[in-house]
Amino acid sequence: MDRIALFDLDGTLLDSAPDIHAALDRLMAAHGRPGFSREEVRLMIGDGVPVLIQRACAARTLADSPGLVAEFLADYEAHAADETRPFPGIPEALAALKAGGWRLAVCTNKPEKAARIILDDQGLSPLLEAVGGGDSFPVRKPHPGHPLGILARMGAEPSRAVLIGDHHNDTRAAKAAGIAAVFAAWGYGGPEMAEGAPVAAAPADLPKILAGMLAGLLPG
Numbered sequence: 001m002d003r004i005a006l007f008d009l010d011g012t013l014l015d016s017a018p019d020i021h022a023a024l025d026r027l028m029a030a031h032g033r034p035g036f037s038r039e040e041v042r043l044m045i046g047d048g049v050p051v052l053i054q055r056a057c058a059a060r061t062l063a064d065s066p067g068l069v070a071e072f073l074a075d076y077e078a079h080a081a082d083e084t085r086p087f088p089g090i091p092e093a094l095a096a097l098k099a100g101g102w103r104l105a106v107c108t109n110k111p112e113k114a115a116r117i118i119l120d121d122q123g124l125s126p127l128l129e130a131v132g133g134g135d136s137f138p139v140r141k142p143h144p145g146h147p148l149g150i151l152a153r154m155g156a157e158p159s160r161a162v163l164i165g166d167h168h169n170d171t172r173a174a175k176a177a178g179i180a181a182v183f184a185a186w187g188y189g190g191p192e193m194a195e196g197a198p199v200a201a202a203p204a205d206l207p208k209i210l211a212g213m214l215a216g217l218l219p220g
C-alpha cells in the first residue's frame with residue numbers, strides 16, 4: 001500500500017540556522033545594521049525568505065525591498081551548505097523509512113534552488129522523489145496547496161501521506177490538506193507548534209511512529 005512521508009526542511013531534516021544566520025548578518029552589515037542572535041534568527045525562520053527579510057528589516061528599521069531578497073539569496077545560495085548539516089539521526093531515519101517502503105519528499109518554504117543545493121551537498125537527494133519549495137507553487141505552507149501540489153506531482157493521495165515538521169506552518173498545512181502530521185520536537189519551533197499532532201522526540205523515533213500511523217491512514 002502506498003505510503004508517503006513529506007518532510008519539512010529547515011529545523012526538521014536540516015540544522016540550517018547557522019548559514020541563514022551568517023548570510024542575514026552579512027546583509028545587515030552591508031546596510032549598516034547590527035546582526036542578530038541565533039535565537040532571534042531561529043524565530044524568524046519558517047515562512048520563507050521574503051518573510052525572513054521582512055522580519056529582519058522590521059527589526060532593524062531598514063526599508064524592505066525585493067532587491068534585498070535577491071541580494072540575500074545570491075549570497076545565501078553560495079554559502080547554503082557551508083555549515084548546514086542534517087540533524088543527527090536524519091540520514092539513518094530516511095534510509096530506514098525508504099527501506100520500509102515509504103516514498104519520501106520535501107515540502108519546504110525555503111526557495112527550491114537553495115533547498116536542492118543543500119540536499120545535493122549532503123547526499124540526501126537520491127532518497128527523495130520530489131522537492132517542493134516555497135517558490136515552487138503559487139502558494140506555500142500553511143496553505144494546503146503546497147503539500148497537495150507535491151503529492152499531485154508524485155501521483156499520491158493525501159490520505160496515504162504524513163507530513164513531518166517543526167513549525168505550526170507544517171501542522172496547519174497538513175490539517176488543512178487532510179494529511180496526517182508529526183511534530184519534530186528537535187527543531188526550531190516551540191512545543192505549542194505541535195497543535196495536537198503526535199510528537200517525535202528524535203529522528204530515530206520516526207520509523208516506529210510512522211509505522212504506527214500506517215494503520216490509521218485510509219486504504220488506497
Ligand SMILES: O=C(O)COP(=O)(O)O
Binds near residue numbers: 108109110
Ligand atoms: O525557509 C524557511 O523560512 C522555512 O523553511 P521550512 O519550511 O523548510 O522550515
